[in-house]
Amino acid sequence: MSSEKNANKIGFWCLASIAAVPLIMTLGNSMLIPVLPILEKKVGISSFQSSLIITSYSVASILLIPIAGYLSDRYGRKMILLPSLIITFIGGLISAFASWKMDNPFMVIIVGRIIQGIGSAGAFPIILPLVGDLFKDDDKASSVLGIVETSNTFGKVLSPIIGAALAISLWFLPFFAISLLSAITFFMILFCIKVPKKTEEPPTLKEFLQDTKKIFKKEGKWLSAIFITGAFVMLILFAVQFYLSSTLESKYDIHQIKKGLVLAIPLFFLCIASFITGKKIKDHIKIMKIIILTSIIISAITITFTSFFDNLYLLIGVLSVFGAGLGAILPSLDAIITENIDKKQRGTITSFYSSARFLGVAVGPPLMSFFMKHNQSYLFYSFGAISLILFFIVMKFIKTKKEPAT
Numbered sequence: 001m002s003s004e005k006n007a008n009k010i011g012f013w014c015l016a017s018i019a020a021v022p023l024i025m026t027l028g029n030s031m032l033i034p035v036l037p038i039l040e041k042k043v044g045i046s047s048f049q050s051s052l053i054i055t056s057y058s059v060a061s062i063l064l065i066p067i068a069g070y071l072s073d074r075y076g077r078k079m080i081l082l083p084s085l086i087i088t089f090i091g092g093l094i095s096a097f098a099s100w101k102m103d104n105p106f107m108v109i110i111v112g113r114i115i116q117g118i119g120s121a122g123a124f125p126i127i128l129p130l131v132g133d134l135f136k137d138d139d140k141a142s143s144v145l146g147i148v149e150t151s152n153t154f155g156k157v158l159s160p161i162i163g164a165a166l167a168i169s170l171w172f173l174p175f176f177a178i179s180l181l182s183a184i185t186f187f188m189i190l191f192c193i194k195v196p197k198k199t200e201e202p203p204t205l206k207e208f209l210q211d212t213k214k215i216f217k218k219e220g221k222w223l224s225a226i227f228i229t230g231a232f233v234m235l236i237l238f239a240v241q242f243y244l245s246s247t248l249e250s251k252y253d254i255h256q257i258k259k260g261l262v263l264a265i266p267l268f269f270l271c272i273a274s275f276i277t278g279k280k281i282k283d284h285i286k287i288m289k290i291i292i293l294t295s296i297i298i299s300a301i302t303i304t305f306t307s308f309f310d311n312l313y314l315l316i317g318v319l320s321v322f323g324a325g326l327g328a329i330l331p332s333l334d335a336i337i338t339e340n341i342d343k344k345q346r347g348t349i350t351s352f353y354s355s356a357r358f359l360g361v362a363v364g365p366p367l368m369s370f371f372m373k374h375n376q377s378y379l380f381y382s383f384g385a386i387s388l389i390l391f392f393i394v395m396k397f398i399k400t401k402k403e404p405a406t
Contacts, residue, residue, distance in 0.1 A: 014134070017188040018127055018144065019151040021081075024185050025124040026155030028088065028116060028178045029057055029361065031163035033241050034260050037249050038171045043099075045106050047372065051242060051365035056110045058362035060117025062355045068122035069129070069351030074202045077130040077195055084122030085186040091115030092179030099172030109175075116178065124152075125354040129347035133195055142338070146278040149331050153271040157264050160245075164260030208348070215345055222340070223349065225397035227356035229292070230333050232390060233326050234360030236303065236383055239368040240266075240319065243376060252312055265316050266323035273327030281332060285339050288332040289398055295332075296391045299325035304384030307377040336398060 032039075036050040072080040095112030098105035127148060135141040166173040203211065216223065241263065248254040248262055281288050302322035309315040333353075341349050371379035 013188070013192040014194075015144065015147060017185070017192040018131065018134075019147055020185045020188055021127045022124050022148055022152040023155040023158075024178075024181045025088075025120050026152050027159050027162065027181060028092070028120065029054060030156050030159035030241070031166075031174050031177070033238075033245050033365075034160045034164040034263055035167045035171060035174055036242070037246055038167055039099075042171055043104075043106055043109075046369075047246065048366055048369045049106065051369040053109060053113055054238065054242075054365045055362045056113040057117040057120065058358045060114045061121045061358045062362060064118055064121035065125045065355045065358065066348075066351045069125060069347055070205070070208050072122070072126045072129065073208070073347060077126050077133060078189065078193065080122045081126050081130070081189055082186060084119045084126070085182050085189065086119070088116050088119030088123065089179045089182040089186070091117075091119055092175050092177075092182060096172055096175035096179065099175055100170075112175070119182070125351050128350045128354075130193075130195070132343060132346065134193070145334070145338070146275075146331070149278055149334060150271070150275050153267075153274045153327065153330070157267045157271045160241075160263035160267070161257065161260040164257050164263075168256050211345065212348055215341075215349065219340070221397045223337075223352075225393050226333050226337060227353055229296075229329065229390060229394060230353055231356040231360040232386065233329055233333075234357045235364040235367070236299070236360075237270075237323075237326055238361050238364035239379070239383075240303070240306075240322070242365040242368045243372065244319065246372065262312075262316065266319040268323075269320040270323035270327035273324040274331050277328045278331035278335075281335055285336060288335050289394070291328050291332045292394055292398070293391060295325040295328040296387050296394065298322070299329075300384045300387030300391070303380055303387070305380075307380045 032053060036047075036053065039045070039053070040047060040050045068080055068084070091112045091114070093112070094115060095109045098108035098112060102108060128145070131141055131144045131148065135144055162177070163174050166177055244263055244266075245259070248259045254262060277291060281291065299322055302318050302325065306315070306318055306322070309318060337349055337353060338346065368376065368379065
């Protein structure tokens with residue numbers, strides 16, 4: 001009885017450690033969004049420059065995620081994951097000390113954020129194939145991946161609240177918090193996750209490149225549709241968060257924790273929709289495609305009309321529906337990749353998909369910052385139009401059943 005209880009305890013801490021990584025990595029980026037307007041005033045930078053604090057983190061991740069994925073296949077998940085968390089820790093400290101001690105810290109903050117981005121490339125994306133290593137049973141692995149995605153979206157809900165709360169005492173405290181959370185996660189992964197030894201010889205770099213080329217040659221059309229959709233969802237999500245963070249202060253005079261709570265409302269609906277969708281879709285690929293198409297239409301309508309609402313309650317209501325639409329899309333995209341790609345190739349494809357999503361994160365805030373100086377309504381209309389184009393791309397190219405190997 002006691003040994004069974006101990007096994008359950010070990011299982012819980014293993015799951016908690018896995019879930020901690022996407023949670024911390026999400027907090028590490030999204031937690032700064034409510035702080036950006038304060039940072040602009042304290043450091044004396046423009047809205048566009050502050051958006052680069054999000055973009056610099058993401059650009060480093062885009063370039064290095066596929067490399068980190070290969071290295072984790074070659075040398076082991078923990079061998080890449082643990083150093084990556086140390087790098088994230090260092091990057092957070094650099095940004096924090098620059099903000100605290102320097103008169104003109106902007107460029108050093110950016111350097112720290114790039115280092116954080118390098119660390120994040122070997123953290124969250126590695127968790128997805130790690131789950132496959134730890135849980136050989138597909139149902140168990142799917143269940144744990146659902147926990148990972150929920151942890152990721154839950155981090156998005158918590159991030160504006162925590163970021164705003166920390167900034168009340170010291171505006172640069174979120175940078176220190178990123179390092180502290182990375183250190184805690186490092187020790188959780190070190191002591192609570194035991195990765196089984198691989199029996200197969202990992203691929204060489206040449207084999208990895210050849211296999212990747214074969215996958216994209218065979219599955220390129222529908223994978224491109226998935227990658228474009230994932231990138232656009234993250235672009236529009238982070239653009240809207242950036243817009244709402246600035247607008248709540250400049251237009252509605254809402255600051256600090258109150259602002260963080262308001263920012264969290266649409267993200268809460270995103271989290272709920274993501275959790276429910278992940279639980280219900282299972283392996284029903286046709287349903288996944290229908291959910292994506294329906295959610296794209298919902299998101300297109302709501303984002304197009306966002307600029308029409310001056311009333312804060314109506315604006316948050318519309319953005320909450322918008323958030324729910326995006327929330328339903330993300331787990332469906334994950335599931336389609338899982339169902340259509342063989343287990344051996346999943347880590348490679350997931351790494352490229354993660355890079356595509358980070359591309360959206362990188363572009364969203366500076367794009368919104370540029371249009372906010374001129375007329376953000378044009379950007380909202382463009383988002384609506386692009387969503388409709390995306391609807392037809394998804395309808396035409398995304399697979400609804402596994403095709404036999406040729």
